[in-house]
Amino acid sequence: MDTAQAVAAALALPGVTEADHHGRRSFRVGGGKVLATVPADGVLNVMVGEDLARAVSAQPGVEPLWWEQRLSGVRVQLAAVEDALLEELLLDAWSHRAPASLRRQRGD
Numbered sequence: 001m002d003t004a005q006a007v008a009a010a011l012a013l014p015g016v017t018e019a020d021h022h023g024r025r026s027f028r029v030g031g032g033k034v035l036a037t038v039p040a041d042g043v044l045n046v047m048v049g050e051d052l053a054r055a056v057s058a059q060p061g062v063e064p065l066w067w068e069q070r071l072s073g074v075r076v077q078l079a080a081v082e083d084a085l086l087e088e089l090l091l092d093a094w095s096h097r098a099p100a101s102l103r104r105q106r107g108d
Contacts, residue, residue: 001083007025013098026038034097042077045075046065046074046076046086053065061081
């Protein structure tokens with residue numbers, strides 16, 4: 001998957017919009033909660049839950065993303081990760097940040 005495909009996957013989730021985040025592209029839901037950012041071409045930071053971040057960080061193309069002392073998600077090298085895994089990561093980040101009304105629309 002390339003950056004354009006990853007962006008399309010993020011924007012396909014209900015209620016997701018794109019906005020600037022300190023000079024980077026970011027994808028937000030529910031009043032501005034960041035679910036992913038693009039720090040560089042071919043890389044996506046995805047703000048998944050800590051349990052999933054720990055579970056997938058050994059997968060090819062995935063590494064833990066730390067914010068100070070807190071595990072805040074994963075950094076994904078798009079060329080190295082399976083498409084299905086990236087979609088799972090985006091969905092997890094979305095489900096942790098989307099308002100209940102959007103989650104109900106999706107059937108979560």
